[in-house]
Amino acid sequence: MSAQTPYDLLIIGGGVNGTGIARDAAGRGLKVLLVEKDDLAQHTSSASTKLIHGGLRYLEYYEFKLVRESLQERERLLNLAPHIIHxxxxxxxxRNAVRPAWMIRAGLFLYDHLACHPKLPNAQQISLQKSPYGQPLRNDIQKGFTYSDCAVDDSRLVVLNAKGARDKGADVRTQTTLLKAQRTQDLWAATLQDNKTQTQSTVQAKAIVNAAGPWVADILQDLQVQSSMNVRLVKGSHIVVKKLFDGPQAYILQNADKRIVFAIPYHDEFTLVGTTDVSWDKSPNALPNIDQDETQYLCESINNYFTKNITPDDVIWDYSGVRPLYDDASSNASAVTRDYHLDLNQAVGKAPLLSIFGGKITTYRRLAEHSMEQLAPFFQYNRQSWTGSEPLPGGHITNGDFNLFFINFRKHVPFLDEMTAKRMARAYGTEVFEVLNKATNKEDLGADFGHGLTQREVDYLIEQEWTTTVEDILWRRxxxxxxxSKDETQTLQNYLKEKLQ
Structure with a gap:
């Protein structure tokens, strides 16, 4: 599309909100350009606790609307993407010292009844002495509760939304920076830079959506637009350790400071532990890293409940992200609302600017719908809301039954080992056959870079999923x-460099 042909929407930010809005808008017939200065989901959207959940603890802050909407979305997203969500x-x-049992029971009752959830069982009170769920826990913890939520591959959720947007006609450009933009009457004129080639181009758009996450305020400043809303940056950190317990269940641990920490099964061999809430006063450009206090806090949270103790030396991997929350003036970082707020700037006769403050992964689809409602006065849509019923790419699994899908898939790929077959089925869903491209044996897949990652899959990630670096492949895709290992990573690096040239 030439600079003379305006886009309807220029979306800044390739996280879950930006890609979700891009997919929704493109599906309504709008001409959409999304630009992301780094990789898709490189920042906040890949640094989550990897849950699609209502947010049980938000009930304590009377966030009933947020919890209800999140629970409704939990059920819907489970149907739309049963490969990456389960x-x-x-x-x-x-423990009574944190919250009394009656409070937990009441909260779980409310959690179960704020939205219907036919695919998930209701909460129960259990005896941990009699239940296998109690085996990894300390003997002095005798009773507990169970309830259900969902796990998600967060960075792949973003990639699938970007692919869905592209399938509907959107132009998605990663490694592309917005240098400047200004209103020229009823259009925005924006200068973009391709970070790989350093070349610049100018595009026009009828509206801009500022979905830049931690950079939302910076974009407003660059565009010389004032907002009555503020963003509150909060760092959340996670650690990954060797598996702490057997079984597919996760644990939610209440700490004496009233915060909660999750311990979640992660890729069969590991346990994911998080998260922390630490106010972030630095620039969003500063790379967030876990600090010693956070690591110690997460280790102690585990040691207060589990018989298997961990120390910072047991941490295999850690990651941190900066959450761009809507600033509701809470003094406690844990209490800052996770709800989203939309700020529409529309000077008379001038092109609109919609800025996104806050939000959580679970509600990204509804946030996108609400964004389209805000922009409706400026556009003629070909259709109304549609993303609640059309599966994400790879999600066209009969009855949402991933296990049956995997059994059938396994019959087609006897040459793949079990771990690789499960990983690929989870990552790509029904599109896994496009990745394999009619391969009938392992040789068809080309070189194996290690652990089942083959040349054919890497080529697919480059050609279809905007991959440009080893980090994109190994940590997000x-x-x-x-x-x-270091040697395996270097071999992959060498191939990627050659392939991209």
């Missing part, structure tokens, strides 16, 4: 960074 049972070990 049910997860949580065990809540109970496949999570195989947990297994790759």
């Amino acid at each position: 049910p997860l049972k949580f065990v809540l070990p109970h 496949t999570k195989l960074g947990l297994y790759f």
Whole structure:
């Protein structure tokens, strides 16, 4: 599309909100350009606790609307992407010193009844002494509760939304920076830079959506637009350790400071522990890293409940992200609302600017719908809301039954080992056959870079999923960074460099 042909929407930011809005808008017939200065989901959207959940603890802050909408979306997203989202049972070990049992029971009752959830069981009170769920826990913790939520591959959720947007006609450009933009009457004129070639181009758009996450305020400043809303940056950190317990269940641990920490099964061999809430006063450009206090806090949270103790030396991998929350003036970082707020700037006769403040992964689809409602006065849509019923790419699985899908898939790929077959089916869903491209044996897949990552899959990630670096592949598209050695990583690096040239 030439600079003379305006886009309807120029979306800044390739996280879950930006890609979700791009997919929704493109599906309504709008001409959409999304630009992301780094990789898709490189920042906040890949640094989550990897849950699609209502947010049980938000009930304590009377966030009933947020919890209800999140629970409704939990059920809907489970149907739309059953390959990257799956049910997860949580065990809540109970200690009276933190919250009384009646409060937990009341909260779980409300959690179960704020939205229907036919695919997930209701909460229960259990005896941890009699239940296998109690085996990894300390003997002095005798009772608890179970309830259900869902796990998600967060970075792949973003990639699938970007692919869905592209399938509907959107132009998605990663490694592309917005240098400047200004209103020229009823259009925005924006200068973009391709970070790989350093070349610049100018595009026009009828509206801009500022979905830049931690950079939302910076974009407003660059565009010389004032907003009555503020962003509150909060760092959240996670650690990954060797598997702490057997079974598919996760644990939600209540700490004496009233915060909660999750312990979640992660890629069969590991346990994911998080998260922290630390106010972030630095620039969003500063790379967030876990600090010693956070690591110690997460280790102590585990040691207060589990018989298997961990120390900072047991940490295999850690990651941190900066959450761009809507600033509701809460003094406690944990209490800052996770709800989203939309700020529409529309000077008379001038092109509109919609800025996104806050939000959580679970509600990204509804946020996108609400964004389209805000922009409706400026456009003629070909259709109304549609993303609640059309599966994400790879999600066209009969009855949402991933296990049956996997059994059938396994019959077609006897040459793949079990771990690789499961990983690929989870990552790509029904599109896994496009990745394999009619391969009938392992040789058809080309070189194996290690742990089942083959030349054919890497080529697919480059050609179809905007991959440009080893980090994109190992930590966001496949999570195989947990297994790759330095030598294997270097071999992959060499291939990628050659392929991209």
